[in-house]
Amino acid sequence: MKLLSFYPADWLDITQVIKAANHYECCACGRQCRRPGEFYLGWQYELTVAHYDNEYDAPAVFLVALCARCHLLHDAPFVWVARRRHCRQRQRQAGQLELQLAASVSIHV
Numbered sequence: 001m002k003l004l005s006f007y008p009a010d011w012l013d014i015t016q017v018i019k020a021a022n023h024y025e026c027c028a029c030g031r032q033c034r035r036p037g038e039f040y041l042g043w044q045y046e047l048t049v050a051h052y053d054n055e056y057d058a059p060a061v062f063l064v065a066l067c068a069r070c071h072l073l074h075d076a077p078f079v080w081v082a083r084r085r086h087c088r089q090r091q092r093q094a095g096q097l098e099l100q101l102a103a104s105v106s107i108h109v
C-alpha cells in the first residue's frame with residue numbers, strides 16, 4: 001500500500017496497540033468501535049489512529065484513537081489547507097501568474 005510508505009514499517013502494529021489500549025473506544029466521542037473479529041457494522045464504527053497535532057515527521061508524535069467520523073472532523077482543517085496549496089501549485093505549473101501585493105496598498109481616486 002503506497003500510503004503506508006509515509007509511516008514506519010511497524011505502523012499497523014502501533015495502531016493495534018493504541019486501539020487496544022483505548023479498549024476500541026474513540027477518544028473524542030467515546031463511541032465503541034469494532035474490535036478485531038467482530039462483524040463490520042459500517043465505517044462509523046471503524047477505529048482509526050490519528051496524528052493529533054498533524055506532525056508526521058516529528059521525533060515524538062502524539063497519536064490518538066479516533067472513530068472515522070471524529071478523524072475526518074479532526075483532519076478537515078489540515079486537508080483544506082493542503083488542498084488549497086496543491087491547487088495553487090497546479091495553477092502555477094499551468095502558467096498562472098501571481099500578483100504580489102504590497103504590505104500597504106493605497107488607492108488614489
Ligand SMILES: [Zn+2]
Nearest residue numbers: 026029067070
Ligand atoms: Zn468519535
